Amino acid sequence: MPFTLRKAVFPCAGLGTRFLPATKAQPKEMLTLVDKPLIQYGVEEALAAGIPDILVITSRGKSSIEDHFDFSPELESALQQKGKTKLLEEVKAVSDLISIGFVRQKRALGLGHAVRCARDMVGDEPFAVLLPDDIIRSETPALLQMKGVFQQLGASVIALMRVPREEISAYGVVEATPHPFPGPPNRLFRLHGMVEKPSAQDAPSDLAIIGRYILMPEIFRFLDATETGAGGELQLTDAIRNMLAEFPVFGYVFEGTRYDAGDKFGYLQATLDFALHHPELGTRFAAHLRTKQATL
């Protein structure tokens, strides 16, 4: 069953330095976006793509992630006693649906290294990688869009987004040619190269890698053979580039709005968007913003 996708890896071992001091004693993946921690958005996206097996790569100080997805008997019985059934359902919903495992990345040696830590639990099958601070709001969950492409092509697919030149050096950037795709033009690309965090002049295109990947298991072999790259870290981008020599890899420009919620400004933008679209808070919040706008 080469095209089944059952497992999703969440690298969560980063230090979150861009969000200090909030992330000093709290994992950035647990920062709240309206009423859920960032990582829950990613986990729900994986579930919506039919992927129930979640593997979180953690490090010291990240145990609240484990607690969040664990059962919470005291809280659940308190909510039950108080008759707060809706809240009870919300608290239980995600933990009931997923199977979750944790692996410790003992040292912060880079995204490539974090993914490599998943090897034993992933085994010899394709898997997804979701970077929890890349938050995507879309009608069809981004990973589900990518899964469709993956199942058609039977090859690795990574998420892409066009980024202005002046911001491109914050990303992995691909060299690509359009590939036929039933749908809007310039969505699917065959990748020929990629570089992690190039300078604006050296960037091969304006197509940046966003933190959603569907990878064939061969990536582990390439991760083993890849040298330390940008920032002195083992880069996933470098291993995927090395894989291109032997295996096709596609890039897919997903439909939706992406926020870099690991950055203070991006987090504020995401908060605004998700608050405005929240089923219970949206209307009230929009009215509040309109009154605020008058004072700006």
Ligand code: G1P
């Ligand atoms: C990581 C990847 C990079 C990608 C980015 C998207 O970088 O290494 O290729 O463009 O995520 O958010 P990071 O933001 O962790 O430095």
